[in-house]
Amino acid sequence: MTITSPSPTLSESILVDGLQLIGGEWVPSVTGRTIEVINPANREVIARIPRSDAADVEAAIDAAERAFPAWRDLNATARAALLFRWAQLIEEHTAEIDQLESQEVGRPHWGPPPMAGQLRFIAGQADKVQGVSLPTYSPETLGFTLREPYGVVGGIIPWNAPGPMFVTEVGAAIAAGNTIVMKPAEDAPLTPLALAKLALEAGIPAGVINVVTGYGHEAGAAIPASPRIRRMGFTGSPFTGSLIMAACAKNLTPLHLELGGKSPQVVFPDADLDQAIPAMATGITLNTGQICAAGSRVVVLRSIHDEVVERLATQMQKITYGPWHQPVNMGPLINEKQHSRVLGYIEAGRKEGADLVTGGGAPQGGDYGNGFFVQPTLFDNVSPDMTIAQEEIFGPVLSVIAVDDEQEAVRVANGTDYGLVASVWTRDVGIAVRMSRALQAGQVGVNNALGAGVIGGPFGGYKNSGFGRTMGADSVLEWTQVKTVSMRPAGAPRI
Ligand code: ADP
Numbered sequence: 001m002t003i004t005s006p007s008p009t010l011s012e013s014i015l016v017d018g019l020q021l022i023g024g025e026w027v028p029s030v031t032g033r034t035i036e037v038i039n040p041a042n043r044e045v046i047a048r049i050p051r052s053d054a055a056d057v058e059a060a061i062d063a064a065e066r067a068f069p070a071w072r073d074l075n076a077t078a079r080a081a082l083l084f085r086w087a088q089l090i091e092e093h094t095a096e097i098d099q100l101e102s103q104e105v106g107r108p109h110w111g112p113p114p115m116a117g118q119l120r121f122i123a124g125q126a127d128k129v130q131g132v133s134l135p136t137y138s139p140e141t142l143g144f145t146l147r148e149p150y151g152v153v154g155g156i157i158p159w160n161a162p163g164p165m166f167v168t169e170v171g172a173a174i175a176a177g178n179t180i181v182m183k184p185a186e187d188a189p190l191t192p193l194a195l196a197k198l199a200l201e202a203g204i205p206a207g208v209i210n211v212v213t214g215y216g217h218e219a220g221a222a223i224p225a226s227p228r229i230r231r232m233g234f235t236g237s238p239f240t241g242s243l244i245m246a247a248c249a250k251n252l253t254p255l256h257l258e259l260g261g262k263s264p265q266v267v268f269p270d271a272d273l274d275q276a277i278p279a280m281a282t283g284i285t286l287n288t289g290q291i292c293a294a295g296s297r298v299v300v301l302r303s304i305h306d307e308v309v310e311r312l313a314t315q316m317q318k319i320t321y322g323p324w325h326q327p328v329n330m331g332p333l334i335n336e337k338q339h340s341r342v343l344g345y346i347e348a349g350r351k352e353g354a355d356l357v358t359g360g361g362a363p364q365g366g367d368y369g370n371g372f373f374v375q376p377t378l379f380d381n382v383s384p385d386m387t388i389a390q391e392e393i394f395g396p397v398l399s400v401i402a403v404d405d406e407q408e409a410v411r412v413a414n415g416t417d418y419g420l421v422a423s424v425w426t427r428d429v430g431i432a433v434r435m436s437r438a439l440q441a442g443q444v445g446v447n448n449a450l451g452a453g454v455i456g457g458p459f460g461g462y463k464n465s466g467f468g469r470t471m472g473a474d475s476v477l478e479w480t481q482v483k484t485v486s487m488r489p490a491g492a493p494r495i
Contacts (some may be wrong), residue, residue, distance in 0.1 A: 006129070014194045016272060020052065037189065037311045040106035046190065054219075056219060057222035060210035063210055065204070065228065067208050076126050086198060096194075121471075130147070138493075140493070142486070146485060147477065150227060151179075153178045156235070160334070179210075180213050186214065186215050187334050196211045221243070224248050224253060224255075225249035241259045257461075259465055262416040265297065268426040268431055276447070279448070285316070292420055293420060300412050301402075333373070337484065346388075352388070354380070356377070358377065386399075389401060417463055421445065422439040422445070458474055
């Protein structure tokens with residue numbers, strides 16, 4: 001892992017403090033209440049955000065409704081140009097945005113931020129939204145489809161990668177001609193606000209992007225509760241996802257959901273372990289394991305089990321951790337709730353009889369005293385039905401499950417409610433082909449973790465990991481509805 005050490009000071013120009021974006025104006029919440037955003041490495045307050053509720057959401061929907069007709073009618077190439085300009089500004093402010101995201105998420109620098117590239121990919125789709133021509137019963141009739149935006153749409157995102165999630169959700173929705181009301185997570189709202197500021201600077205008209213901040217049960221719940229929201233996108237936990245879906249059901253609002261995973265890393269005896277071991281250790285410790293795609297279960301064929309466990313333990317002991325601005329691999333968890341949740345899972349692993357190989361607790365003292373730190377943790381001899389093998393921990397906790405053969409590997413890999421990402425480590429093309437088909441996951445990596453390395457790969461889940469796909473070219477189409485038009489001249493004979 002390459003490590004650089006950014007400065008711990010925040011740029012004033014990019015930071016929005018105490019305000020949110022509604023109709024092109026930076027405004028406080030209607031009630032004037034605020035929430036503190038803290039640095040999870042030391043609990044220092046970075047900034048405050050408005051604590052909004054349904055009244056603020058209604059104002060944002062009003063603004064988005066006002067902006068919609070002109071945005072819809074702007075030609076698609078002009079919409080694309082504005083998105084490209086937004087991507088350009090994001091690129092020009094890469095260092096500041098990276099630093100802001102690092103600070104609020106608590107994550108050390110993890111490589112070039114993907115946002116500008118993701119947005120350019122989506123911007124390029126804006127003027128490629130096409131319908132089809134349809135055969136007709138008579139030559140007097142023309143038949144074709146139009147793909148049209150829904151109108152005002154809503155998006156709710158979590159805190160683990162607020163920048164990339166914001167640009168992919170907002171980018172696709174507005175590229176298709178919708179206007180949007182976004183609710184970032186209360187723990188990491190500053191990067192989305194900074195990105196929205198750059199969108200305004202890029203010339204994206206007032207009201208096209210509205211960012212309402214606050215708690216999920218207040219500002220968040222008000223978005224799908226409104227019948228004026230014509231489509232929803234949500235990324236977060238299955239529990240909240242099901243609440244969002246229930247709210248959408250009431251209004252018959254379509255939606256997509258991305259709800260996390262319990263991604264298996266299936267390791268065959270012929271795997272290149274020099275490649276697999278570091279990738280698996282990084283895959284569970286990157287962003288402190290707070291990635292929905294994190295490979296949290298190692299499903300290993302018994303003949304190489306001992307070697308894999310030993311090497312994984314050594315690799316995980318090399319992972320350094322500390323405050324985000326130090327040259328470390330891993331930062332703290334996002335907040336107290338997640339900290340006690342992850343420690344609770346480690347305790348459950350011990351109680352249910354898994355063998356703790358390395359890690360297993362919160363480091364004490366010094367730089368760790370005030371932050372939500374947890375050690376990279378490896379459990380061996382985990383059985384597939386244990387809590388740590390079934391539930392998404394969202395922390396740096398890896399479980400090793402030994403299996404006897406390929407069939408059992410498939411059964412165990414597919415044996416959770418989730419189906420987001422799966423990896424296979426093998427040199428055997430036959431195994432790679434069979435596993436790619438057999439694994440129930442929205443993304444499968446062969447000799448690759450986290451579904452990485454593909455440009456424009458659709459991202460989303462099977463089973464309880466959700467439905468709908470983001471990031472790919474089709475993500476723009478998900479924010480459109482199809483209209484069939486049949487047209488004939490006045491007075492043409494009846495068919
Ligand atoms: P986590 O527990 O990891 O924070 P959540 O799924 O609860 O995951 O949160 C993801 C996003 O959903 C956040 O922006 C949060 O504020 C929002 N949220 C939480 N509860 C609700 C709710 N009842 N209605 C709408 N949004 C919510």
